[in-house]
Amino acid sequence: MAEAPKPLPFHYQFLCGAIAGISEILTMYPLDVVKTRAQLNTGASVSIGQSFKQIIKTEGVGALYRGIIPPILVEAPKRATKFAANEQYTALYKRVFGFDKLTQSLAIMTGVSAGITEAFLIVPFELVKIRMQDKANVGKYNGTMDTFGKIIKKEGPLALFNGLEATIWRHASWNGGYFGVIFGVKGLLPQPKDKNQQLAVNFAAGSTGGFVGTMINTPFDVVKTRIQGHSGDGPRRYNWTLPSIALVAREEGVRALYKGFVPKVLRLGPGGGILLVVFETVSNFIRRNVLKD
Template sequence: MSAEAPPKPLPFHFQFLAGAIAGISEILTMYPLDVVKTRAQLSTTGNVGIISSLKEIIQKEGPATLYRGIAAPIFVEAPKRATKFAANEQYTTLYKKLFGLDKITQSLAIATGVSAGVTEALIIVPFELVKIRMQDPTNAALYNSTSDALRKILKKEGPLALFNGLEATIWRHAAWNGGYFGVIFGVKELLPKAKTKNEQLANNFVAGAIGGTFGTMLNTPMDVVKTRIQGYTGGGPKKYNWTLPSLALVAKEEGMGALYRGFTAKVLRLGPGGGILLVVFDTVSTFMRKHFM
């Protein structure tokens, strides 16, 4: 029996749309954990439990605070997640031709993931910075809304301030995407071949969740210093500037464990979130192949 033919590649605009739908589905579901993660990373005094953090935020600041700053990531989520998947598909096609490969290997999956992560990072930096500023509880009285935060950052710090943390963001996304897509390839090779649509969805969720968890393990230290760099509002000396020196500084002053501050909330978001991303992206892609190609 001949091997099943690989699915037809989607045109770029369909890849982009499928990635956008997947990304927005994930962020609407998992965003409160991102708020908890950011606050933990900004703290220099130790870890606080997820449940206790959620309860404290709701009691002291109200439930709406769990979605404070979501406008910026929602606005960028379409191009961000669309870029993640569409760029990964485009880099896959490019690298297969460049290296004379006729099928995807795990090394290729890692390389395309890293390349897609760098591309994604270049797009999202300003939106990430505004989101971090909005999620920081010390800024609650400073910014009234996402648009207000953007206006005040531009007025006080200048346009280039929106790109603070670019280098750290590149490190963060290159590590996560390389781990995510590389592990997805490996896990799918190990899982029993799906015979039904439900089994295919289950395989995608398992592979995506494991990939998201591994990517989070790789990139959390870079995410911690990215948050610290982007959280600087211009008051006093700038303590964190570049990724590697900042990693060393946090480890020296607060211990190695501080580089994984907020990890539990982050992995609870991006583990299942990675599964949601892959399931929705694959489902939407399959629908588009069936009805529009």
């Protein structure tokens, strides 16, 4: 496997990650709404097609983009953190642990570290997004800032960090799987000979990484959604991640831990490919035309 190019300076990594993240969210967001609705539902599951049809029929097409502002606000720093922190941790761990090149174990370790870093950044925005996406809250919140304000007024400022522990589990597991699989897939595929082949390799590696990451982290995502969806009305049934996973499995069956998996994987499989392709494309453009390495 060819030696990875020298990491870009942090501000360029941030820019590349931001462009990649916004590209992905604008393309795939409606699937996130469907995923959240499925995870909040404690009853029988419905298909993606039925969910889309029901949302459009009862709430209008605009409902498929309800809550998109909070993730857009955090998407740039979130995705930038994912890639920039991953590259920074790679350089750090190479220096500290004596790695002379990127290995799969190093890719997993740096991915987990980047995921934990990312989790602290996004928790309040994730919570607001979920509250706005929840059908039960239609008419309760009037836009993003109103949602922030009402949560703080009713539940207190610390409520914005409900689900932090579950978010750490979700992002550490997804990023570890994502970056670890990308390394493995790139090692198995032939070395690309031109730009088109490079794009194909990046999309295949990123999509496969997104699929595996989603397989690993969906149970954490389900309980995170349940924890953050509680608005302070009535007793809180979901608090900590592992006990909540056990509770969902006991009451609804193990399959319930994968509620929303299909729209989630349809988003994060191809979405992972979009992320990597855009990030690498913009990075290479900067190397060629700005830094001229």
